[in-house]
Each structure stands twice: as structure tokens, then as C-alpha cells.
Amino acid sequence: MDLAAAILWVRLLLEAAFRLGPPLLYAALGETFAERSGIINIGIEGLMLTGAFLGFIGTFSTGSYLVGLGSAVAGALVLGLAFAFLTITVRANQIVVGAALNIFSLGITGFFFRTSYGGLTTVRAISIETLPLLPIPLLSDIPFLGPVLFQQSLLVYLALLLVPLSFFIIHRTALGLAIQAVGEYPRAADTAGINVYRIRYLCTLIGAVLAGIGGAFLSIAHTGTFIENMTAGRGFIALAVVILGRWNPYGVLIGALTFGASFALQLRLQTAGTQVPYQFLQALPYIVTILAVTAFRSRIAAPKALAVPYTG
Amino acid sequence: MSGLTVRASKPFALSALSHPWSQLLWDGLVLPALAVGSGLVVGGIILQLAGYQALPAFSAMFTGAFGTVLSLSTTLLRATPLILAGLGMAIAFRCSMWNIGAEGQLYAGAIAATFVGVRLEGWPPLLAVPTVLLAAFAAGACWGFIPGILRVRLGASEVVTSIMLNYVGIYLTSYLVTGPMREPGGTFPQSSPLAAAARLPRVVRDVLAPILNGLGFDVQLPNLRLHIGILIAIGTAIILHFLLFRTTLGYQIRAVGYNPVAARHAGISQGRTVVLAMLISGGMAGLAGGIEITGPINRLLQGFSPGYGYEAIAVALMAHNTPLGILLSGLVFGALRSGAEFMQLRASIPVVLVFMIQGLVILFIMGYAARRLLRTGG
Secondary structure, three states: OOHHHHHHHHHHHHHHHHHHHHHHHHHHHHHHHHHHOOOOOOOHHHHHHHHHHHHHHHHHHHOOHHHHHHHHHHHHHHHHHHHHHHHHHOOOOHHHHHHHHHHHHHHHHHHHHHHHHEOOOOEOOOOOOOOOEOOOOOHHHOOOHHHHHHOOEHHHHHHHHHHHHHHHHHHHOHHHHHHHHHHHOHHHHHHOOOOHHHHHHHHHHHHHHHHHHHHHHHHHHHHOOOOOOOOOOHHHHHHHHHHHOOOOHHHHHHHHHHHHHHHHHHHHHHHHOOOOOHHHHHHHHHHHHHHHHHHOOOHHHOOOOOOOOOOO | OHHHHHHHHOOOOOOHHHOOHHHHHHHHHHHHHHHHHHHHHHHHHHHHHOOOOHHHHHHHHHHHHHHOHHHHHHHHHHHHHHHHHHHHHHHHHHOOOOOOOHHHHHHHHHHHHHHHHOOOOOOOHHHHHHHHHHHHHHHHHHHHHHHHHHHHHHOOOHHHHHHHHHHHHHHHHHHHHHOOOEOOOOOOOEEOOOOHHHOOOEHHHHHHHHHHHHOOOOOOOOOOOOEOHHHHHHHHHHHHHHHHHHOHHHHHHHHHHHOHHHHHHOOOOHHHHHHHHHHHHHHHHHHHHHHHHHHHHOOOEOOOOOOHHHHHHHHHHHOOOOHHHHHHHHHHHHHHHHHHHHHHHHHOOOOOHHHHHHHHHHHHHHHHHHHHHHHHHO
């Protein structure tokens, strides 16, 4: 392979990483807010799946991406509110409620997809045009970086903009300070006049909405179709991304793009026809996740009150 | 108030048997029944909204779960892997290890059971069946060991690692049945059938009928698919009940889960206990996979589990992680699945509905249980 071909290969890989990374980035940024306030929501897998389903169905039936996105956000909000109520107000175990949310989402999306758009065992293939790319004038002409960064869809740009915004909110505003206080030492935050419950509700809902958008990204911006259980563990990988990113939005960005690249690499190797059995390539992102959370001993960086219900 | 905090954050008390009977009755029967009822009602409303007749659908579901001898047999057949894997989840949850990896552990057990099972032609069944099941348990234990040791040694979140291993197990199975373990000369992605000696005996044909005939009764019994796996499940539930509540290891598992700091001060090695709990937990899920292979399925197929590993989480939680309670909750979720399969045939309602109802049931259980805590404690 000559140099030009190698550069092209890397460029295509990076382009794909910026298409496959954003669903993880949305979900992981949202989860960063939730975990910073002391809430671990493993239900984001289900929230993403719900977002993917509603995003697709909304767009498919009205032809409007905005309606699709709106339905995804609305669905995620409803489930996020249920999660918040059970874990924050009722103080149920967060892992258990998250697991229940995942099972529920798998069931309800599968049920409505089959009853509305398919048979009992077979599913009619339906699809929509994926979200159009929106090249940014001038910037998209930059060699190499242009196509990677500036010839993407609106939802990719939004995801990238959310990174500095999230960092700013968490690290540079009074609200962010309150979030961190609630996640580290809720009793002290409470004493200082911060409403622990309100902050946790807010962060859980931010997490839910972003997970819903991340899921909708998968169906309306990436594949243009819905498949049962199409998130295939991306919500769980987003949990790992938060750990790798050490609960910092910029770290999360790097983590999400790394996993985006590992998904992209896996797909490219499959189509390139290597000798490696395709199942090994499919398993690659999941193995990388295990290695990554193992290699980064970041339990120390975790918010101290993570997963601990607060009794005011 | 501090007592409430502990209770609310650690919903699983140190000993299930120290509660007064009235509370045991409430937690063990009334709340789960209420939750199942609520889950079915909400499920029914959703069915109705989707344009189905909920009552005929649920009537079909009931028939499919309990209506005939055949459906009862199917209910028990579906309950078997749920009980076994559910028992495994309870052991891990008791130790505060959130093992969400039962599905992968189940596949690991199935792979090992198949690998051993196809090689035992000519063995006496009394030796072959335990060998296969032991292999399944061992493989599941290995799969469960990984998140356990990574947690203990490197602080890696067992939630993330165990879930990731689910996908690894599923893809590994897919690779094996399309590659090295594929039936020689076969066209389908499946392994060879197991040796006859390695198959689990069926309850009616192989156990009940010979006994009755031996006693001189000449009765014609239906040849049901129900195999002795259900008896193994009941047996292991009893064993694990004693392990959890009557042995040192069981006490250590509960102590580490209930209060790791106190457990450490009492001289209990947290690392050793967590790893042992994960070995047993994964082993039970592996056993569930092995029993599916040696029982109803008879060979390794890709995607043979309809999500038993995820349902097992619900089974354990509904029983508040008590082994004997899991016999009941496994039966309930087995009935739900068996009924839903019949409903799909009869009323054309997709069987994935069970996941929705299961999710609702857990959410209702968490809601109801915590509401009581709030009322009595707060």
C-alpha cells in the first residue's frame, strides 16, 4: 500500500469514527452529568434503544427529522422521569431500576416495531433517507481534516459542540459546582442550601435526553432504519466511556471517538475480507471495552456518592 | 432515620429468616403478586392501545401457561433455566456484585456442554450427564471469574465487564457453530447432536413411567418434553439456600454485600469472597446453559437463548435474592414466557411482550417495596 492509499484509508477510518462516535458521545456526555450528581443509570442502553425506535418511527411516519428527534427526546424524558422517581424519590437501587428499564425498552420497542411494521417472526425492511450531510463552506475544503470534521451531519456538529458546553457547565458555573457537590458529598451540599433532589432530577433527565438523542442518531443519521435491539450494547459502552474519560467531557470525547474508531475499524476489516473470522471482529469493540476499563484504574476519580441514594 | 438509610440503600437484608412472618409474607408473596398484577394491567393497557383485545390475549396466555398438561410442562421447561441462572444472580447480588453477565455465562456453559457432550458416545448415562453438567458449570464459572477478578484486582466495574462478556460469549458461539464445532457435512450453523448418553432423562418417559410400570400400573402417559432439569433446579435451590444461610461462606457473602467495611473488620477477605461468589454465580448460569443443551435443544445453536440471562436478573430480584423464593419467581416468569409463546401462536401477539411485562414487574416491585420503607421508616 503506497502512502496516498494509506492516508486515504486513515481518512476514511476517521470519517467513520466521527459518524460512529457521536451516539456514544451523546449518551456518555449525558451519563457524565448524571454520574457527576451521584446517579449511575445503566438504563441508558434502553433509553438509547427507545430513542432509536421513536426517532426512526417519528421520521418515517411524518418525513420530518425534527419530529423524529422530538419523539425520541419525549420518550427518553418519560423513561428518565420514571428512573429518577424510583431512584431519587423512592430511593430504589439504581442498578436494578436501570436493568429493568433496559428489559422494558427491549420489550416495548420490539413489540411496537413488530406489531406496526412487521410480522411476528419476519420484519419488513423499511428505511428512511439518513440525515443529510451539511458541509461547512471553506472549512470542508481543508485537505484531510475537512472531510473528517466538516462534512458531517448537523447532529455530529451538535455532539461536538456539546463537549465544551458540558465542560463549561460542569466546571465553570454555579450549577456545575452544585452538581459536583451533590455527587461528592450530598449532605454538605444540602447543608449549604443546595436542593440535592432537584439537582439529581435535572442531571438524570439531561442524561436521559442525551441518551435518547444518541439513540436517534443511530437510526436517523447513521443506518436510516430500525432493527430490534439495534443499540447492541452501545449504552453500556457509553458507561465505559464515562469511566475512561474520568467524568470529564473532554476525556469522554476522546473515549467516544476511540470506540467510534474501533467500530469503524471492525467494519472496514470485515469488508476488506481478512482471514480473521468476522465474529472476532464483531466482538472487538466489546473486548476493547473490557481492556479499557481494566487498564484505567479510575475508581478514585469516580464521584464519591455515586449510586448512593440520598435521604434528606 | 439512619436505620432507614441503610435499609433503603441495601434492600437485601442480611438474613431473610430474621424477619417476622408477616413481613416475610408481605415481601415474599403480596408485593410480588401485586407487582405481577400491575405489570399485567399496564401490559394489557399497552396491548389495548396497540389495537389488540387484551382480555382474550391474556386468556390465551393463561391457557398457554397452565391450561393443559402440555402447557404446564412447557412452563416448567422454561422455568428451569430461569431458576438456575436466577440462583446464580442471587448469589452475586447478595455479595453486592452486579453480575449482568448471565447471558454470556449461559453461552459459555452451553459451549462446554456441547464440546464434552458430543464426545461421550457409549458412556453410561449416569456418568455422562454429570460430566457434561460439570463442564457447563466450570465454563460458566470461568466466564464469571473474569469480572470478579478484574473487580477485585484492578477495580474494573463488574457491571461493564460482565455485560461486555455477554457479547463476547454470543459471538464466540456464533463463530464456533459456523466454524470449528459445525456439524460435519451439515449446512446449518449448528453443532452435531449430543451423544445419546449425555441427554437429560425426561421426567415422564424416563422417570415416572418406569416407576409406575414397575409398580404394576399400566397407564399411557403423554411423552412430555419436560426433563429432569427442573428437579436439578429444585435441588440446587435447596443446596444454595443452605450455602447462603447455614455456612461460613454464605455468611461471608452476605456480610461483604451488606457492609463491606464491617466485613473487613471481622476478618473476612473481601476479594476472596467476591471471587468465590462470582464463580458460583457464573457457574449456575453456565449450568442453566448446559441444561438447555442437554435437555430441550440437544445441540449448540447460535442465539439459542431468548434472553434467559437477562430474565434471570428479574427472577432473582423478584425473590429478593432468596434461593427458595427463586423457585416461585422462576415459575412465574416461566409461565409468563410459556404463556406468551402460546399467545403468539393463538392471538398473533409478538412474544417480546414478555420483556416489557418483566421490566414493568421489576419497576413495580422496586416502587412498592420502597414505598413501604418510606411509610414505616420516614
